[in-house]
Amino acid sequence: MLQVRWRQAKKPADATAFLDAYLGRLGQDAKKAKQSFDSERQTEGERVHYRYTGAVYGRGTMFYDANDGRSFVFEVVSSKNDSSLTILREATRSFRAGEARDRWSVLGLDLSLPKGLEVEKQEFLSGKTRLNWRAKPGKLLAERWGLADQLLSRHGQAEWAAAILGVEPSKLEEDADGLRASIPGPFWRGRTEALVVHQKDRNQLIVLRSESRNPDWRPMCDWLN
Secondary structure (H helix, E strand, O other): OEEEEEEEOOOOOOHHHHHHHHHHHHHHHHHHOOOOOEEEEEEEOOEEEEEEEOOOEEEEEEEEEOOOOEEEEEEEEEOOOOOHHHHHHHHHHHOEOOOOOOEEEEOOEEEEOOOOOEEEEEEEEOOEEEEEEEEOOEEEEEEEEEOHHHHHHHOOHHHHHHHHHOOOHHHOEEOOOOEEEEEOOOOOOOOEEEEEEEEHHHOEEEEEEEEEOOHHHOOOHHHEO
16 A cells, blocks of 8 residues: 655655654554564665564655655555565656646656645555545546556446446547546536546556536546646
């Protein structure tokens, strides 16, 4: 499981104080549960890497993005000490916050979105990346599905999109951007506008859904980088 946390800051957060408190708390929890616990950390340039072993295995990286003005912590937690380092390196390598704070890029999902969004939920699984945002106008969801050729070999794109969106295939409309669906909702929320795009060059499918009464939040293909 990959976790991403951040905090707005005018200067880099005190990594030593953060890790002392965080790893210390995990160590205390392990002691109460009568489990062994071990941790270590190292500095590489402006990044601080750490790992710990207890009931689970954890690896993390802490860094500051001066252009974005935020301190970030990426951490992978696993029940096995296997591929966590590879996942962590790929996640931090592909991540870009963007100077305007409207670009989001992680694990194959690369979007430029309306400003003012805050991540409400995230899900990073093998072959699937999902982010949920919230803001005053409503909510936005983006999913990236890998191995699109395999998914679409079993189902056509329209059938797959209809199943993911929970609508009948006849409710889908095709335009220059991709397949669209407009799903009615409560009057206070407005309709759910959805867009499914097949990025053949990246062998992936992108699903965008917005819940808002603001027409500017209608998903567009140019949100994709």
